[in-house]
Amino acid sequence: MISDLMADPVAVAKMDKIVALCKRRGFIFQSSEIYGGLNGAWDYGPLGVELKRNLKDYWWRSMTQVRDDIVGFDGSILMNRAVWQASGHEATFSDPMVECLLTKKRYRADQIEPQSGTAYYYKGFKANSSVPQDKSNPLDDGQSILSTETALPFAVLVPKGKPEASAQKTARQYYEGRVQATITDLILDRSEVVEKSTSFNPENGSLLSEPRTFNLMFKTYVGPVQDESAITYLRPETAQAMFVQFKNVLEVSRKKLPFGIAQIGKAFRNEINPRNFTFRSREFEQMEVEFFVKPGTGPEWLEKWKEERLAWYEAIGIPRAKIHVLTVPDADRAFYSQGTYDLEYEFPFGVQELEGIAHRGNYDLKQHQDHSKKPLEYFDEELKQKYLPEVVEPSAGVDRTVLAVLCEAYAEETVKDEESGKEETRVVLRFVPRLAPIKAGIFPLLKNKPELVEKARGIQKALQPLMKVAYDEAGSIGKRYRRIDEEGTPFGITVDFETLEGAKEASVSATGAPIAAGEKETVTLRHRDSMKQERIAIADIPAYLLARIA
RNA sequence: GCGGGCGUAGUUCAAUGGUAGAACGGUAGCCUUCCAAGCUACACACGAGGGUUCGAUUCCCUUCGCCCGCUCCA
Numbered sequence: 128m129i130s131d132l133m134a135d136p137v138a139v140a141k142m143d144k145i146v147a148l149c150k151r152r153g154f155i156f157q158s159s160e161i162y163g164g165l166n167g168a169w170d171y172g173p174l175g176v177e178l179k180r181n182l183k184d185y186w187w188r189s190m191t192q193v194r195d196d197i198v199g200f201d202g203s204i205l206m207n208r209a210v211w212q213a214s215g216h217e218a219t220f221s222d223p224m225v226e227c228l229l230t231k232k233r234y235r236a237d238q239i240e241p242q243s244g245t246a247y248y249y250k251g252f253k254a255n256s257s258v259p260q261d262k263s264n265p266l267d268d269g270q271s272i273l274s275t276e277t278a279l280p281f282a283v284l285v286p287k288g289k290p291e292a293s294a295q296k297t298a299r300q301y302y303e304g305r306v307q308a309t310i311t312d313l314i315l316d317r318s319e320v321v322e323k324s325t326s327f328n329p330e331n332g333s334l335l336s337e338p339r340t341f342n343l344m345f346k347t348y349v350g351p352v353q354d355e356s357a358i359t360y361l362r363p364e365t366a367q368a369m370f371v372q373f374k375n376v377l378e379v380s381r382k383k384l385p386f387g388i389a390q391i392g393k394a395f396r397n398e399i400n401p402r403n404f405t406f407r408s409r410e411f412e413q414m415e416v417e418f419f420v421k422p423g424t425g426p427e428w429l430e431k432w433k434e435e436r437l438a439w440y441e442a443i444g445i446p447r448a449k450i451h452v453l454t455v456p457d458a459d460r461a462f463y464s465q466g467t468y469d470l471e472y473e474f475p476f477g478v479q480e481l482e483g484i485a486h487r488g489n490y491d492l493k494q495h496q497d498h499s500k501k502p503l504e505y506f507d508e509e510l511k512q513k514y515l516p517e518v519v520e521p522s523a524g525v526d527r528t529v530l531a532v533l534c535e536a537y538a539e540e541t542v543k544d545e546e547s548g549k550e551e552t553r554v555v556l557r558f559v560p561r562l563a564p565i566k567a568g569i570f571p572l573l574k575n576k577p578e579l580v581e582k583a584r585g586i587q588k589a590l591q592p593l594m595k596v597a598y599d600e601a602g603s604i605g606k607r608y609r610r611i612d613e614e615g616t617p618f619g620i621t622v623d624f625e626t627l628e629g630a631k632e633a634s635v636s637a638t639g640a641p642i643a644a645g646e647k648e649t650v651t652l653r654h655r656d657s658m659k660q661e662r663i664a665i666a667d668i669p670a671y672l673l674a675r676i677a
Numbered sequence: 678g679c680g681g682g683c684g685u686a687g688u689u690c691a692a693u694g695g696u697a698g699a700a701c702g703g704u705a706g707c708c709u710u711c712c713a714a715g716c717u718a719c720a721c722a723c724g725a726g727g728g729u730u731c732g733a734u735u736c737c738c739u740u741c742g743c744c745c746g747c748u749c750c751a
Contacts, residue, residue: 139744139745143744147687147688147689150687150688151687151688151702157742157743160724160742161724162724162725162741163724163725163740163741163742164724164741164742164743165741165742166741166742166743214751215751216751219751220751224678224748224749226678226679226748230747232679232747232748233678233679233747233748233749234748235748235749343749343750343751344751363751364751366751396750396751398749398750399678399748399749399750400678400747400748400749400750402744407749407750461751462751463751480750483751542712544712545712551712551713553712553713570711572709572710572711573708573709573710574709575707575708575709576710601704601705602709602713602714603709603711603712603713603714603715604709604710604711604712605711605712605713605714606712606713606714607712607713608711608712608713609712609713610713612712612713619711619712621711623710623711624710625710651711653711653712658712660711660712
């Protein structure tokens with residue numbers, strides 16, 4: 128499914144344009160760009176930081192302000208190493224990998240099915256060679272056409288009873304894939320019967336590489352002495368700090384179950400392969416709630432949270448139809464999970480996860496209670512008993528959601544100039560106003576008319592304490608409108624000659640109030656999405672805008 | 678990490694073993710009465726390092742980054 132979308136040249140081109148726009152307008156830059164960048168790290172520019180803040184603020188208000196069963200929290204990134212030992216990250220957040228020498232495919236070493244059979248070990252091969260066998264050896268000019276022997280150990284496992292010929296076939300494939308030469312003979316070293324070996328690829332019998340470990344946590348040292356006792360990790364998720372502080376937060380917040388803890392913060396994963404712009408980064412930000420509920424009520428809260436979160440995405444401009452709810456199958460679920468929904472968005476590069484909503488049972492609290500030897504139970508006054516609550520965790524990626532918002536907002540449309548009939552492409556970011564980095568652009572129609580400039584500056588000053596606005600007087604008014612379109616600014620306010628001279632004819636203000644002919648102190652209000660213009664009284668602007676950006 | 682492709686202004690694209698060009702965009706000025714108008718000027722690039730060479734953006738090596746595939750994705 129993903130590869131189908133990846134292959135779509137329109138989608139790829141759209142993604143390229145979004146990336147270019149992000150840089151051009153200052154949403155997102157590559158980290159440490161002047162030094163060649165750093166794979167999997169990104170910086171948010173002047174517009175990007177506003178967008179990201181607006182997104183986080185809205186999440187924060189949704190969780191901690193408009194509901195009273197969740198309290199906020201901000202945990203440290205560095206924690207006692209014991210946290211990661213108790214959570215299981217230190218032991219399991221790493222994968223021993225092996226590689227098939229023949230196909231170069233990689234497998235989890237612990238998922239290789241043990242094989243039995245006869246293993247044929249080869250020392251190398253003889254070939255009539257006319258090309259270099261060793262590209263790194265400058266003395267090997269590749270001009271030799273002598274029959275040469277090349278040492279390159281390899282092995283193939285074949286089922287018991289099968290002849291060596293089938294092993295030779297695989298070995299020839301391996302050698303021929305590495306040299307452009309006619310292989311005349313294989314040099315057999317030995318053969319032996321093996322039982323339950325995990326050294327060979329079950330799919331083709333090819334020898335596998337030695338297992339190598341990929342630890343996804345960034346290891347670091349606390350304090351000046353870099354020895355074993357100083358090791359800890361940059362947190363790979365924000366969740367653990369909330370579990371570890373469960374008792375403290377519960378105590379001071381005077382909450383009863385069900386209740387939750389909300390946190391927004393950075394997390395770090397040493398991903399094998401960061402990809403797709405900011406989608407998979409090594410440093411990223413999470414928005415997570417740990418919602419603690421009575422034992423047995425986890426499943427129903429899982430459903431509630433799924434609906435809650437879907438509604439939230441609609442409120443930031445991502446339609447429900449673009450969100451795919453994946454019920455994660457048992458086999459793919461993390462071991463602690465008793466049920467997980469993934470909310471996925473249709474990115475141009477494929478359908479990918481924005482948020483995981485997991486019913487984690489009491490796994491985390493139990494682990495920390497066992498390891499710390501500190502009781503983390505909740506006393507239920509109603510039931511007169513102590514228990515470990517279950518946890519439902521809606522865990523969303525901030526950067527991924529920002530990217531989804533950008534992808535969803537990006538639009539190109541063909542607009543026709545009415546005078547010249549000339550067609551042009553208008554690029555516009557249709558952010559919902561509450562997320563837009565800049566809420567309004569403020570313009571004097573002409574910059575060489577001091578009265579217009581002065582009035583526009585006055586409106587700017589009046590709005591600045593209330594919201595992020597931008598003043599611009601450069602170039603033609605049309606150019607300035609197009610510029611704010613690309614930045615996703617929903618409203619344009621233009622001070623024109625009607626502002627100074629009074630309205631030419633009677634009309635209706637954007638607020639619905641009548642405007643009499645000759646009335647002064649009105650400006651043009653221009654809408655980003657429709658490009659429609661209407662008039663509004665200067666005095667009404669703050670209330671009008673505030674009602675639309677909440 | 679493996680395999681393949683690719684790195685020239687912010688963007689799109691030229692040219693070249695011997696001073697790197699354009700368009701759009703940007704900045705400033707003039708002008709401009711509502712959707713990227715016009716004029717003038719200015720700034721901005723051969724991803725980085727090394728090698729070959731009298732001279733390298735061009736050839737070679739390394740490295741970094743990007744894209745595609747594999748893999749991974751607590």
